[in-house]
Amino acid sequence: MNNQQITVKDIARILNLHHTTVSKALRNHPDIRQETKELVFTTAKELDYHPNSLAKSLRNRRSQTIGVIVPTIKNDFFSTVISGIEEVAYREDHNIIVCQSHETVEREILNVSSMVSNLVAGLLISVSQTTRSGDHFRIFEKRKIPLVFFDRVCEDITASKVVADDYQGAFEAVEHLIQSGRWTIAHFSGPETISVSRHRRKGYTDALLRNNLPVDDGWIIQGGFLEEDGSRAFQQVALRGKLPEAVFAVNDPVAIGAYHQIKRLGLRIPEDIALVGFGDNILSSYLNPPLTTVKQSPYELGKISAEIILEQIKNPSEMTNPREEIVKTHLIVRDSTQKTNKGAVE
Amino acid sequence: MNNQQITVKDIARILNLHHTTVSKALRNHPDIRQETKELVFTTAKELDYHPNSLAKSLRNRRSQTIGVIVPTIKNDFFSTVISGIEEVAYREDHNIIVCQSHETVEREILNVSSMVSNLVAGLLISVSQTTRSGDHFRIFEKRKIPLVFFDRVCEDITASKVVADDYQGAFEAVEHLIQSGRWTIAHFSGPETISVSRHRRKGYTDALLRNNLPVDDGWIIQGGFLEEDGSRAFQQVALRGKLPEAVFAVNDPVAIGAYHQIKRLGLRIPEDIALVGFGDNILSSYLNPPLTTVKQSPYELGKISAEIILEQIKNPSEMTNPREEIVKTHLIVRDSTQKTNKGAVE
DNA sequence: CTGAAAGCGCTAACAG
DNA sequence: CTGTTAGCGCTTTCAG
Numbered sequence: 001m002n003n004q005q006i007t008v009k010d011i012a013r014i015l016n017l018h019h020t021t022v023s024k025a026l027r028n029h030p031d032i033r034q035e036t037k038e039l040v041f042t043t044a045k046e047l048d049y050h051p052n053s054l055a056k057s058l059r060n061r062r063s064q065t066i067g068v069i070v071p072t073i074k075n076d077f078f079s080t081v082i083s084g085i086e087e088v089a090y091r092e093d094h095n096i097i098v099c100q101s102h103e104t105v106e107r108e109i110l111n112v113s114s115m116v117s118n119l120v121a122g123l124l125i126s127v128s129q130t131t132r133s134g135d136h137f138r139i140f141e142k143r144k145i146p147l148v149f150f151d152r153v154c155e156d157i158t159a160s161k162v163v164a165d166d167y168q169g170a171f172e173a174v175e176h177l178i179q180s181g182r183w184t185i186a187h188f189s190g191p192e193t194i195s196v197s198r199h200r201r202k203g204y205t206d207a208l209l210r211n212n213l214p215v216d217d218g219w220i221i222q223g224g225f226l227e228e229d230g231s232r233a234f235q236q237v238a239l240r241g242k243l244p245e246a247v248f249a250v251n252d253p254v255a256i257g258a259y260h261q262i263k264r265l266g267l268r269i270p271e272d273i274a275l276v277g278f279g280d281n282i283l284s285s286y287l288n289p290p291l292t293t294v295k296q297s298p299y300e301l302g303k304i305s306a307e308i309i310l311e312q313i314k315n316p317s318e319m320t321n322p323r324e325e326i327v328k329t330h331l332i333v334r335d336s337t338q339k340t341n342k343g344a345v346e
Numbered sequence: 347m348n349n350q351q352i353t354v355k356d357i358a359r360i361l362n363l364h365h366t367t368v369s370k371a372l373r374n375h376p377d378i379r380q381e382t383k384e385l386v387f388t389t390a391k392e393l394d395y396h397p398n399s400l401a402k403s404l405r406n407r408r409s410q411t412i413g414v415i416v417p418t419i420k421n422d423f424f425s426t427v428i429s430g431i432e433e434v435a436y437r438e439d440h441n442i443i444v445c446q447s448h449e450t451v452e453r454e455i456l457n458v459s460s461m462v463s464n465l466v467a468g469l470l471i472s473v474s475q476t477t478r479s480g481d482h483f484r485i486f487e488k489r490k491i492p493l494v495f496f497d498r499v500c501e502d503i504t505a506s507k508v509v510a511d512d513y514q515g516a517f518e519a520v521e522h523l524i525q526s527g528r529w530t531i532a533h534f535s536g537p538e539t540i541s542v543s544r545h546r547r548k549g550y551t552d553a554l555l556r557n558n559l560p561v562d563d564g565w566i567i568q569g570g571f572l573e574e575d576g577s578r579a580f581q582q583v584a585l586r587g588k589l590p591e592a593v594f595a596v597n598d599p600v601a602i603g604a605y606h607q608i609k610r611l612g613l614r615i616p617e618d619i620a621l622v623g624f625g626d627n628i629l630s631s632y633l634n635p636p637l638t639t640v641k642q643s644p645y646e647l648g649k650i651s652a653e654i655i656l657e658q659i660k661n662p663s664e665m666t667n668p669r670e671e672i673v674k675t676h677l678i679v680r681d682s683t684q685k686t687n688k689g690a691v692e
Numbered sequence: 693c694t695g696a697a698a699g700c701g702c703t704a705a706c707a708g
Numbered sequence: 709c710t711g712t713t714a715g716c717g718c719t720t721t722c723a724g
Contacts, residue, residue: 005489005701007700007701007702008701008702008703009701017710017711018710018711018712019701019702019711020702020703020704020710020711020712020713021709021710021711023701023702023703024703024710027703031709031710032709032710033709033710036709036710048485050459050462050463050485051463051701051702052404052463052465052700052701052702053460053463053464053465054400054403054404054409054464054465054700054701054702055404055700055701055702055703055716056701056702056703057400057702057716058398058400058401058404058700058701058702058716058717058718059701059702059703059704059715059716060702060703060716061716063400065443065464072429073419073425073428073429073432074425074426074429074645075425076422079419079420079421079425080420082419082444083418083419083420083446086419086444086445086446087446090445090446095443095445095460095464096443096444097411097441097442097443097444098428098432098442098443098444099432099436099441100429100432100433100436113396114399114441116396117396117397117398117399118399118400118411118441119398119399119400139394139396143351282629283628283629283632286629286632286633287632288634299420351717353716353717353718354717354718355717363694363695364694364695364696365695365717365718366694366695366696366697366718366719366720367693367694367695369717369718369719370694370719373719377693377694378693378694379693379694382693382694397717397718398716398717398718400716400717400718401700401716401717401718401719402717402718402719403700403718404700404701404702404716404717404718405699405700405717405718405719405720406700406718406719407700693724694723694724695722695723695724696721696722696723696724697720697721697722697723698719698720698721699718699719699720700717700718700719701716702715702716703714703715703716704713704714704715705712705713705714706711706712706713706714707710707711707712707713708709708710708711708712
């Protein structure tokens with residue numbers, strides 16, 4: 001027989017100790033004297049002992065695993081956030097278990113349930129586009145499991161939240177457009193259900209107001225987060241006859257969709273239409289002209305989220321004062337809003 | 347008290363049943379009569395019962411979790427593979443736990459150990475750049491845990507393997523260059539340790555040989571998988587004075603690095619130098635001219651890998667005959683090798 | 693069809 | 709400093 005795993009009992013039997021002594025030694029408990037510890041450690045190594053985390057977690061009523069739920073992992077932004085989370089979790093001896101909601105609440109609810117079943121030490125989540133109520137998150141409160149929202153947060157739940165400075169980023173982007181002489185600026189907005197969309201939209205309207213420009217809801221086109229939404233939005237605007245001088249898109253994919261549509265209609269960027277995105281997608285710098293955009297820091301965002309949740313895991317009293325972390329954004333001005341003498345990145 | 351989780355015992359107490367009966371009912375065991383089952387199901391729902399997967403796994407000596415180790419998740423290719431894996435795993439009621447090796451064996455070994463400790467039902471791995479021996483994978487054989495390599499495989503370990511058709515893809519790419527009249531073709535190769543690099547290189551040399559062209563090792567530049575490796579390689583070639591008519595890069599990032607360097611030197615693509623990559627990175631179509639490349643199917647690759655491992659999990663006897671799945675690639679001809687009347691994607 | 697007994701591998705609390 | 713006892717929540721086996 002072979003697939004038998006080595007346990008503390010095996011080590012104990014060999015050394016003529018009790019298995020609890022071995023357990024303590026392995027965890028470097030002060031009770032045990034150095035000599036014994038060394039003995040235990042070396043034989044553990046010799047036998048290629050792998051502690052059974054499941055048994056430990058069952059006993060401790062909590063695992064060493066952090067759950068992560070994202071709309072999809074097939075996405076620059078989220079995969080980079082996850083990378084940041086994994087990095088921090090790894091340092092603190094935790095694993096991450098990843099699920100995708102695919103933008104549906106139903107799936108998100110199942111994901112949550114699976115996380116609970118797995119006794120995750122904490123959950124990091126960016127909610128789906130279709131998530132309206134946050135009722136399925138109440139169980140974390142009940143079970144006292146730390147919960148942290150990142151990027152797309154759920155406003156009716158009290159929990160720590162880590163987001164990019166969507167409002168400020170949008171504000172600066174639009175102000176930049178205004179400063180460069182554009183007064184009629186359309187906004188291709190994201191789903192109203194998502195906090196991110198609302199904040200960016202607010203940044204847009206506030207920048208207009210601050211500059212004494214009228215806010216015309218006709219210039220706000222509601223849509224999704226995808227490239228096709230951007231194309232569609234620009235088509236819609238173009239059909240009306242009167243074009244804006246600039247477009248501020250809720251994110252880079254939407255801006256890229258608009259970009260293609262603008263080119264298709266034979267218009268020039270930025271001469272006819274200036275264009276700004278959000279997110280600093282890697283593609284943006286490769287467009288011609290390259291896209292002015294707002295840089296977020298997804299890796300940072302992931303790291304901060306992970307740090308907060310680990311803090312709460314180590315120190316449960318932290319859970320009572322939820323933190324709201326806002327990660328700074330930076331406007332990156334490129335040729336889609338301002339002709340410089342530099343060409344596209346080549 | 348609140349964070350108390352509901353257990354089968356709680357349900358049993360309420361219904362005046364034994365907890366084992368409840369357990370059986372919950373799993374739809376034929377022993378239990380319909381009436382009882384329904385009773386159990388409804389009260390479970392009422393109490394918001396979440397089964398404890400850890401206890402179940404401990405008892406069954408195997409979890410419902412599939413481990414995934416990749417060099418990094420912050421990468422189009424790998425994040426798409428993972429997305430495919432997650433999708434299939436989800437359908438079969440499994441979770442995935444993701445680790446990054448960051449291209450170091452040391453970390454990979456730790457990751458493996460953590461997977462074993464977590465009693466993963468199986469492991470999917472794409473090995474790190476620095477992994478030479480596969481000794482740390484022997485434990486899976488010993489413990490009879492299914493192991494599947496994808497993309498970057500470990501040749502000295504007997505296990506199922508899922509790879510893109512690197513050889514054929516490279517062969518076709520180089521043949522395409524030859525057909526279009528290029529006879530001196532440089533190859534910017536990846537690390538020799540990695541199977542992917544070796545296969546693509548073999549496809550390159552075989553295509554030359556098949557067409558009665560000489561294989562000159564001087565045209566093969568060894569490097570890594572990154573953009574900077576591509577820049578460096580082209581610089582090296584350029585220094586020699588004699589330029590090749592075409593470059594076949596081991597992957598798209600390397601091709602993109604070469605692309606920048608070529609442009610920087612004032613050379614034209616494809617007139618002076620034709621350029622081919624591998625992987626159909628999203629960026630490739632946005633270059634100017636867009637890059638001819640070999641399309642892999644990372645999502646498919648992930649799905650197939652997951653299907654194989656789930657097959658082996660369900661049916662352990664499958665483990666004795668390891669499968670080798672080769673996913674077809676497709677050459678995508680764009681303007682970096684062939685001037686058409688179409689411009690860049692815009 | 694339902695129940696009792698036993699144990700997965702680990703750790704906390706307490707006793708010696 | 710080491711050992712004993714007990715149990716985390718679940719499932720398997722076997723008895724009723």
